[in-house]
Amino acid sequence: MVQFRFLGILMAVAIRTKKPLDLHLAPWVWKQLCCMPLAEADLEEVDLLTYRTLQGILHLENSGITADNFHVMIPLDSFMAHSADGRLVPVVPRGQSISLTFSNRTEYVERALDYRLHEMDSQVDAVREGMATIIPVPLLSLLTAQQLEQLVCGLPEVSVEMLKKLVRYRDITENHQLIRWFWESLEEFTNEERVLFLRFVSGRSRLPSNPADISQKFQIIKVDRVRHHSEDL
Numbered sequence: 001m002v003q004f005r006f007l008g009i010l011m012a013v014a015i016r017t018k019k020p021l022d023l024h025l026a027p028w029v030w031k032q033l034c035c036m037p038l039a040e041a042d043l044e045e046v047d048l049l050t051y052r053t054l055q056g057i058l059h060l061e062n063s064g065i066t067a068d069n070f071h072v073m074i075p076l077d078s079f080m081a082h083s084a085d086g087r088l089v090p091v092v093p094r095g096q097s098i099s100l101t102f103s104n105r106t107e108y109v110e111r112a113l114d115y116r117l118h119e120m121d122s123q124v125d126a127v128r129e130g131m132a133t134i135i136p137v138p139l140l141s142l143l144t145a146q147q148l149e150q151l152v153c154g155l156p157e158v159s160v161e162m163l164k165k166l167v168r169y170r171d172i173t174e175n176h177q178l179i180r181w182f183w184e185s186l187e188e189f190t191n192e193e194r195v196l197f198l199r200f201v202s203g204r205s206r207l208p209s210n211p212a213d214i215s216q217k218f219q220i221i222k223v224d225r226v227r228h229h230s231e232d233l
Contacts (some may be wrong), residue, residue, distance in 0.1 A: 005130035006172040016135060034143050172222035
């Protein structure tokens with residue numbers, strides 16, 4: 001769990017210093033960090049195949065599956081399910097010894113859902129433990145999952161309008177034709193290209209959600225080209 005605790009420290013540093021991380025976590029992880037309850041829809045969002053499989057086992061109406069042909073039609077024979085990393089694991093203690101039948105399929109689906117929704121609880125707790133070394137984690141419960149993600153990761157899109165708020169002009173004005181061409185060129189960039197531009201001028205790949213949190217702005221300086229005498233010869 002050391003790695004997850006360290007991840008929590010990095011996330012808290014990102015919040016404290018207002019320097020976002022380019023971090024991609026499952027949506028329900030942000031919810032768990034905010035102490036928000038998880039639901040079936042959260043599993044559907046991250047693992048649609050497992051969700052549909054469980055729903056198919058639960059709702060057999062008009063499917064032609066009965067107690068007599070259940071084991072022929074359903075490719076599971078015990079209280080086992082695939083974990084997030086693809087391993088086949090018991091969803092209850094000694095689940096490999098409990099037969100899955102037509103009559104207990106509802107209990108199986110409930111246990112499987114509960115297992116999948118909470119299999120990362122210990123890792124999330126370790127992340128919160130790491131965050132707690134720098135910020136007061138009880139306050140995270142006041143945030144939504146989206147708000148916490150923005151605090152840690154900033155904005156996924158680097159817009160030209162946002163970049164315009166981060167620039168300082170020197171010896172040139174924003175109405176100069178060169179500046180207009182500059183912004184028009186950035187408008188034609190893809191978001192990935194604007195991320196590369198941002199990294200080039202600032203050393204960061206994400207912007208905080210609030211532009212006021214950026215203390216250092218990049219400069220656009222007009223440099224007059226000096227002609228050498230040799231060019232006139």
